[in-house]
Amino acid sequence: MKPEYVNTFGLRKVSDKQGEILEITLDASYKYMENTVTVTTNGLENIATPNTEQVASMVMNRQSAISLCNLLIQTLDGEN
Numbered sequence: 551m552k553p554e555y556v557n558t559f560g561l562r563k564v565s566d567k568q569g570e571i572l573e574i575t576l577d578a579s580y581k582y583m584e585n586t587v588t589v590t591t592n593g594l595e596n597i598a599t600p601n602t603e604q605v606a607s608m609v610m611n612r613q614s615a616i617s618l619c620n621l622l623i624q625t626l627d628g629e630n
Contacts, residue, residue, distance in 0.1 A: 556580050574615045576599050589600040 560577040584601040587594055610618065 552579070558602070571612055571615075574610050576608045576610065576618075578606045578608075594595060 556578045557580050558578075559619055560579070562575040562577070564572045564574075581600060581602045583598045586597045586599070588597055589595075602609050
């Protein structure tokens with residue numbers, strides 16, 4: 551069953567030859583188990599397989615990524 555929300559995040563980075571980060575990509579997707587019923591010689595068999603669907607991908611330069619990080623920190627510091 552597909553969830554209606556994102557439950558997985560991933561980061562990718564692109565660096566130059568000196569190792570300086572040029573851009574960061576934040577991927578948002580959801581993972582779920584997909585169920586399929588298959589007819590076999592033993593009858594009906596339910597097969598569950600993991601599936602992933604990407605919802606969004608956001609490419610940021612270094613400063614944008616730092617700004618997002620700071621925004622998350624400010625937001626979470628208000629939580630008790």
